[in-house]
Amino acid sequence: MSAVEQFNVQDFLDTRPFGAFHWKILLLGLSVLILDGFDVVAMGFIAPAIIKDWHVSHAALGPVLSMGLFGLAIGAMTGGPLADRFGRRKVVIGAVCFFGLMSLLSAWSPNLAVLSAMRFLTGLGLGASQPNMATLASEYAPRKYRSTIVTVIYCGFTFGAAGGGFLSTYLIGRHGWQSILLIGGVVPILFSFVLMFAMPESAKFLAVKHGGRQALMRVLNQIEPFVADASTAFVTTERSHTGQAAIRLIARNPHTTVTLALWVGMFMNLMIVYFLNSWLPIMLSGEHFSLTEAALVAAMMQVGGTLGNIAIGWKMDRIKAQKVMVGTLLGAGVFTVILAKMSFTLAGLTAMVFLLGYCTNSSTTGWTAMAASYYPTEMRATGTSWMTGIGRFGAISGAYAGAILLNLKWDFGQLFMFLTIPIGIAIVAAYISGHRNDTMMPMLRNAPSQ
Structure with a gap:
């Protein structure tokens, strides 16, 4: 490729055929949403066991459930601006690891007050991971498949919720309600390491921010080998409002x-x-x-x-x-x-x-x-x-x-x-x-x- 040839990143990503790279992004996104779905609904499945184990009323468990929802809201509203500033990849990986760690620690909660606080913190990570994973996937999706990819990824939430129900039926009676929180913590923490090695940063984000040229070149060559090299002049049709929140x-x-x-x-x-x-x-x-x-x-x-x-x-x-x-x-x-x-x-x-x-x-x-x-x-x-x-x-x-x-x-x-x-x-x-x-x-x- 000559030094004067311009490479429009947005047009390239929008017009690619759906290939192995896109399947990887789709499966990673689906996996993140499965983990999210499992953790979001976990309290609903273990609530009866907590009521029986701790001898509390249904009303007393209300704050635990509501704090998780508040955490989801705050996490989403915080995670988006962070992803637009620092990148989708960093926020998604950090959020998955964080909500896994908080779920893991929730298993050792001694009372409802601590459990409520831990579910709020878990919700922060869950809220940040969902929309940012969808954003990253949409930015790699060819234009004619974009909505389909986003909605298929969100099916993972339902799969995770259903899996939580099946596992709860099997595990709670044998190992206690804490076992659900342990699984909801350990698996995301381990998967965050998979994301570190397998999930790239958004190429559109790298192009608009005019940073990470080597990372941008590597990921574009994964989509189509030898499409970019050291002489490629990357451009995008999207403007960048530098310094504006x-x-x-x-x-x-x-x-x-x-x-x-x-x-x-x-x-x-x-x-x-x-x-x-x-x-x-x-x-x-x-x-x-x-x-x-x-x-x-x-x-x-x-x-x-x-x-x-x-x-x-x-x-x-x-x-x-x-x-x-x-x-x-x-x-x-x-x-x-x-x-x-x-x-x-x-x-x-x-x-x-x-x-x-x-x-x-x-x-x-x-x-x-x-x-x-x-x-x-x-x-x-x-x-x-x-x-x-x-x-x-x-x-x-x-x-x-x-x-x-x-x-x-x-x-x-x-x-x-x-x-x-x-x-x-x-x-x-x-x-x-x-x-x-x-x-x-x-x-x-x-x-x-x-």
Whole structure:
């Protein structure tokens, strides 16, 4: 390659065929999310054993569960700016090792106060690892596969949560509830060493920050051998606002409207999901279904969400993301109203909850794909992570809203009709974010600069 030939990093990454390098990134990202899913839901599986072992009430365990959610929110909002400043790789590896260490130490908690603090610290690492791993994967994904890769990676969260359930069933009775926290600590710590050797820094990040030329050259040659050498002049079509904080960039024009729409959309979506995740079994038991039947129906919501995660990414890579999100959320609204107004047998209810989970869980992942596709490299981790962090407060709100409404003796139909409010707001947010994205995208490009 001649000394005067310019190499556009962004265009190169966007147009590569999906190859072995991309499979590696996909599997690493999937593994990180599996570990995240296992640790996030661990407390839900071990809570009954803790109540029995420590002789505490259900209410006393509430702070332990809520502190984990607060940690997830703060971790996401902190991890994004750090990743945009220091790199995605460092933050992901550090976060995985950190939440593993905190989970490991949680196993020796002597009381609920210490366990609450440890779950908050665990949540910090979990919150930082999820969106930044998705950001790194999206930056290596060819343009036509980008949304699919992000949503497939997020399927790892469901796999990890399911694995936690199976392991809990086997281990708690034999080795105590601490064994789940031990596994949730040791495995991530070991995997962080795998990430050190196997996971590269984002090439787009290296190009925009104009640093790490040797690292950039090595990773590009992994994707396509001998494509770059010492004489290659790397350029990118994305501008770099040197010295400006990424948080300030996502909040100012031309990003303000899209940023607010993404925040509102994710907040409402996670409010819906955590409302259902937290209270659906109790809502069903009030409809004269047994606990076993209620658990089966609730599980089908997760199955539907897993399939929906894959499907929504595939659709967003082929159809305008705004249309996919609005259509998916409209489907959630329709199924919610049907569940509120009609009576079902167990089989019919299971099918309807499966479809509702397909729409609500997949649209949650869809917001991440939209954010990763919208924000430029220099602020992508911050934009995606802050959206996720704001959304976590929606998750907390959903759990508390369910408790309040059930305490007010709202019936099954009224509870589902309540969900149409956040669904409607999310639909408006999806429309605004997509419309504004189309309007402002030409402004987000600048001439290539060396």
